[in-house]
Amino acid sequence: MAKIEDIGEIVSTEVLIIGGGVGGLATALKIKEANPKIDVLIVEKQTTGWAGKAAKIGGILSFLGPNNSADKFLDFQVNTSGFYLNDQELLLKYLQSSYRAIEQFGEWGAKLARTPDGKLVTIPTFWAPEYSTAYIDIDLMLPMRNKARKLGTTVLNKIHIVDLLKNENRVVGAIGFDIVTGKSFIFKAKATVLANGSCGYKVRRFWSAGTGDGIAAAFRAGAEMRNAEFGNLYAHTVFQETDCGMVGTSFLVNSLGENLLEKYMPGSGPTGVFLPVKLAISLEKEVNEGRGPIYFQPPPSAPPFGVHSGLPKISKWNERMEATERKHGFAPGVKHEIGVPLHGETSCINVDHDMKTSLEGLWAIGDTSYAGSAVAGAVASPPGVTPGSGIMFAVISAEWAALSAARYVAEAAPADISIAEAKSCKKNIFSSLERKKGFSPTEAIAVLQDVMAPIKYNLRRSKERLEEALTRLENLKEKMPVLQAKDPHYLSKCHEVKSMAICAELTFRAALMRTESRGFHFREDYPERDDKNWLKWIILKQDGHEIRLSTQPIPISKYKIKPAG
Template sequence: MDSLTTVATDVLVIGSGIAGCFAALKAREIGADVVMVEQGKSGFSGMSTGGTHRVRVVLPDDDFEEAMKGTVMECEYMVDQDFLQEALVETFDRLRDLLNLGAEFRRDESGNIKWYWADTMLPDFKQRNAMWEPVGSYKHILKINKQVVRRGVKVFDRVMLVDLLTVNGEVKGAVGFDTRKGDFYLFKARAVVVAAGGFSGGGVGNSPSLTGDGIAMGIRVGAELRGMEFGKAETGGMLPDRGAPPWVSVLLNPQDPEVTFTNALGEDFLDQYELGKRVPGRKYYGPPYRIHLMAALKEIKEGRGPCYVDYRAPDKAARLRQFWGSFFDRTLRQIKVTGTTFDKMKYELAISRGYNLGGGIRITPQGQSSVPGLYSAGQSSDMCCVAQYCIVSGMMASAITARRAGGNAAQYALSQPEPRIDKEQVKSLKRQIYAPLNRKHGTAADELRMKIIKTWVNVDIRNEDRLTTAHLGFDELRQEADNLAATDYHELVKCHKMSAYIECSDAVAVAALARRETRLEHIREDYPLTDNKNWLKWVIVKQVGGKLTGLLEDIPFGRWKYRPESRIIDRLQLAGGNCD
């Protein structure tokens, strides 16, 4: 706690997942000195270690215009088309980068990558997928991480960075502490890349360690956020005694036609909707769950709940094993522990809010934030407002945005003089970082987490009253966070993560309040229609007068090729009708 370690570098990369690694590698390629900091153990921590399921790719001989148009439509016209046009071309190069770094993908009998063509919500649009091999393994990221070290990047593990340093409005480093020994760390940098992953909304979805630490750091130095209302929402089977188990998603082969949704009356309720019914070539079940969510909520509100999802099908286990590989066998062991068998896989439908995939620190196509010296990539960024499950989302988008952010951060850093640090700012931030250890009485981090999760109930099912209640609730919790107390360094980590969690959660509530329509996974009870007449806008969240505020910005369709028709869309239009 009294010890000080000072590290000077050109580019500081926060996070060691695929985004952190790609940013660090590109910065080193340009010739910058690079330091990468990870609050856990690099290669084993964060979203990337468990996110190795598939990457979506556009090959040079594929129909680029089809991929461009289909992806814009999947993103419901929110994506930055300048970024998308370049990113789609890059997907093949980034796949080759992954292979050169040691990542492995499923291959056919001839030794070539085995491609899977996946249906989408658009009947005439398919995505080319490559499956990691093995699926869901940390080993791929560990191999990439080792290459980062071999190429001269200095890696600091188990150091939690809490705040960015600024001088005259420019980011010049960060401060934090060793999560085991408590030593204070000061990193001086000419540029910083935040690639620290996203956060799990409502305490569910991905790892509880994903609390939006990097996004919160950006908020505190005035960075703009974008797309925070578009977090991931899911539907899936729920066990009565233990909620929605993580293996439920593995019960689905995306090409599996037999999965059905039924209400309490046994009716397959999705088929009654024009956008939900089975259509050749259109994905019926599986993410994104935009139609499923609205339809299930309608059934429940009108007294036909609970709803059920039925995964049963002939030869289910064999087909899932063929698709998921060894990942399925690992999952099968978890399934057996619950006493579940494949002839009983009809479950009550659960609706949950997962980790964010749709918002973060706003970046340009070059990876730059709205604050000089601050860059971002991967799930900490908004990925130029791409939507979840499109071609340039997930691991592929992390690699693309990170390579751009790392390269541009390096070029910026090499043009800057040695950073001069505000010593008084460092002293003030150090006091704030260790303050919970100096409180004998106060709120425990675990207690505050439960209050955050309960407040999220008003974010999940959205209308003006609930979102306002959530926003006010997060503001009250922000005051409680000022009284957090820790007994050791492990608890100190949790205290700072809860403070970050509150900031990100409030940003979601603010953005959701500002967008008065339904779009992507943002579903408003009081504004259930998608309004392409009045709401072709981005919601920008930033600090204004010390408060998070949602601002509207027109999307610049004037310079882009693809623009939607000026109409209002009803997702729950009955089959055979016009969705206008």
């Protein structure tokens, strides 16, 4: 008779956290603070403490200060960014938690920028009213990791979790493999928390590990998705520049020197940091009509005094970047040409106010569920319009999930894993490694990027082009069964491209269903916002080998902010 031990090494825990970035670490810390006796395990594909985007995005934290108005920011976010698809109750809960999250970083040992007399350096943002930014050193996760370990959290690195394991509708663990040795692992858990990020389709190198692994695993397990059509974040990037310049949408000009924000969105006021859809489409128009290239032309300026005061790691990084810029950057007087790459940020797992998914025993935090939580509304998230919100949402949602999961494991029965399911999952996981020849995952990733990255498919949408993109995805999916991996690292790539293909299809299917334009979702064939028919969230769920789509009305009548009329 088959034994589960024959399928892989069995690791049992009470709470399994999949992802060792800032959200996963915060979840572990908050669980241990709530109940030190709970057994907590973090499993990470990369290295816990350096994984995810938190160490790679400049140390910015955005928050609502204790003396600022939540109502004013809420009004801005819902009216000019989320366009009434926000869960306004959860957004308010998030805002009210943000300043405490800043304080929490200091208590965990992370270095925050401070004035010489020890006060927190805070700067009002130009992109959103009532919001401020603080600054944290880029090694912020190392003291969090150290504290989590001291509190008894176990950490396993270099393990790629592929599938969740279920007992009826309850998630009872996960299965994956060591990307170095190829060893199979089965994790048994009372509660599982997905904290392994969004999907960026490997277009931007700073988030090359963000391949939607948790989103795809949850989808295959039967969890609901929400707001998948808003996984299409684009931002301008300056060619041959160490600072990508993506915070300067106000300073984009054509070859004639015309300011394009003033030309296409005059008097728009704060538009956030990333490219508004209308402006992004206008950049394409400018080039097509012969007024390209597009340049980034900011006024001469220096960063505010003391921004990185007392942050040794990020200060050293800036010194290195300045040296690189002097050696390899632009010569004086050279114009700074830009491109508009895809960031992606598919983050569509549907969660409630405690970050619980539609499956018992499964929570999803941070970038796995930012859009799915509906905190941001009709905008690709993170970061929506507020840079620094990715780290903040990860930590705040981690606390919500941690407290809920801690309560759950106190009452939950031990996990019971099906040998047949685990055996079937293992066979699927390792099939590409056993194949002697086949489709290269590197080639598959390039094909997928050619579908996801172009503006004509994923930003300037239409029924015809969305269906064309879906046909190309179907052609790619037909080749997935013959993906071939020459070693465990390439096996990881095989599963990454499978996950990304699921995220891509979720994005395009939802975009095809939403026959209007709203926020980051723009349809050329339906260019107007349609509040009469589309104050709804789109819900997606696996149904056999198909995706079932439905809608959920926004409970706008109970929310404070409503569309005019």
